[in-house]
Amino acid sequence: MTTTAPLALSRSPTLISPSLPADKRGMVKDPDYWFEDGNIIITATNFHPRSRPCGFRVHQGALFSHSTVLQDLLGRPLQVTDTAYNCAVVHFSESGHNLKCFLRAIYGGIGPNDDLPFADAAALVRLGHKYDVARVYTLGMGSLFPPKKPWSRLLGSGDKAIEAANLFTAIKCPPALLVALYCCTKLDVASLIGGTIRTDGFLETLDAHNMLLCLRAREMFARRRTTFFVRTITLPPQESCKTPSSCREHLRDILPTYADDVRGGFSELFLDWEKDDTICAPCRKFLARREQKFRASLRSSLPELMGVDVKSWDPSRPVVFA
Numbered sequence: 001m002t003t004t005a006p007l008a009l010s011r012s013p014t015l016i017s018p019s020l021p022a023d024k025r026g027m028v029k030d031p032d033y034w035f036e037d038g039n040i041i042i043t044a045t046n047f048h049p050r051s052r053p054c055g056f057r058v059h060q061g062a063l064f065s066h067s068t069v070l071q072d073l074l075g076r077p078l079q080v081t082d083t084a085y086n087c088a089v090v091h092f093s094e095s096g097h098n099l100k101c102f103l104r105a106i107y108g109g110i111g112p113n114d115d116l117p118f119a120d121a122a123a124l125v126r127l128g129h130k131y132d133v134a135r136v137y138t139l140g141m142g143s144l145f146p147p148k149k150p151w152s153r154l155l156g157s158g159d160k161a162i163e164a165a166n167l168f169t170a171i172k173c174p175p176a177l178l179v180a181l182y183c184c185t186k187l188d189v190a191s192l193i194g195g196t197i198r199t200d201g202f203l204e205t206l207d208a209h210n211m212l213l214c215l216r217a218r219e220m221f222a223r224r225r226t227t228f229f230v231r232t233i234t235l236p237p238q239e240s241c242k243t244p245s246s247c248r249e250h251l252r253d254i255l256p257t258y259a260d261d262v263r264g265g266f267s268e269l270f271l272d273w274e275k276d277d278t279i280c281a282p283c284r285k286f287l288a289r290r291e292q293k294f295r296a297s298l299r300s301s302l303p304e305l306m307g308v309d310v311k312s313w314d315p316s317r318p319v320v321f322a
C-alpha cells in the first residue's frame with residue numbers, strides 16, 4: 001500500500017483544524033488521512049456548530065481486512081450515495097475526532113504503550129466495539145485501564161464521567177460502568193443533569209435509568225458520609241490523645257463545612273489530615289484508620305449501593321475485558 005505521509009508515526013492532534021480550507025463541496029480533507037490512492041471517502045458527522053464536515057480518503061481494503069462489519073456495511077450498494085474524486089463517498093454517524101482515532105489505529109499509528117488522551121482511548125473502544133475490530137478495542141481499553149493502576153484513569157475522569165458511563169453502557173461492561181457511574185455521583189448538579197460536552201463537541205447526557213441510579217446513590221452517599229462524619233467527630237477523645245480539649249474543639253469547628261456537602265463519593269476528609277498538626281498525631285491516626293475502613297466497606301459493596309449488577313466484584317482486581 002502506498003501512502004503520501006508517514007502515517008504510522010503520525011502523532012498530530014486528532015482534532016480537525018477549523019482553519020483548513022474546504023473543497024467546493026464544503027468538505028475539509030483530513031490532512032493525515034487523505035491518501036491520493038485511496039478508493040473510498042468517509043465523511044464524518046460534525047458536532048461543532050462552526051466547523052465544516054471533514055472527509056477521510058482511505059483504502060477500502062484496509063478497512064475490510066480489519067472489520068467484517070465494515071465489509072458488510074460498505075459492501076452494500078445502497079450505502080454509497082455519492083461519488084467524488086473518483087471514489088465512493090460514505091457518510092458515517094461518527095465524529096471526525098473519533099473516526100480519525102479509529103483510522104490511526106487501523107493504519108498502525110497507535111501502539112499498546114501509547115499514552116492516549118481519555119477522549120482518544122474512548123473513541124477506540126467505542127468504534128473498535130461497534131465495528132468489531134478487536135485490536136482497536138483492546139488498544140483503547142488498555143489505555144483506559146493501565147495494568148498497574150487499573151481504575152486510576154476512570155476514577156480521575158472528572159467531567160468525562162458521563163461519557164465513560166455511556167460508553168460502558170453501550171459496550172456492556174458492568175464493572176467499568178459501575179465505577180463510571182460512581183464518578184458521575186461526584187459531578188456538580190448542572191453537569192449531572194445537563195450533561196457534558198465531549199472533545200468532539202457531542203453532548204453526553206445520562207439516560208433515564210443511569211440518571212436515576214446516580215441521583216439515588218448521590219443521596220445515599222451524602223447521607224452515609226454525613227452520618228459517618230458526625231459520629232466520628234462526636235466520639236470521646238482517644239485514650240492516647242495528648243490534647244483532648246483542643247482536638248475536640250478542632251473537630252467541632254469543621255462540622256458546618258463538611259456536613260453540608262451533598263455530592264456523592266466517599267469521604268476523603270481525615271485521610272488528608274496526615275500533615276495537619278492542628279490535631280494530635282494519635283487522633284489523626286485514629287481518624288484516618290476509621291475513614292479507611294469506612295471507605296473500604298463502601299468500595300466492597302459498591303454494586304449494591306449503586307444498583308449495578310456486577311458478578312464477583314473485587315475492587316482490587318484488575319479490570320477484565322474481552
Ligand SMILES: [Zn+2]
Pocket residue numbers: 237241242243244247279280281282283284
Ligand atoms: Zn487528640
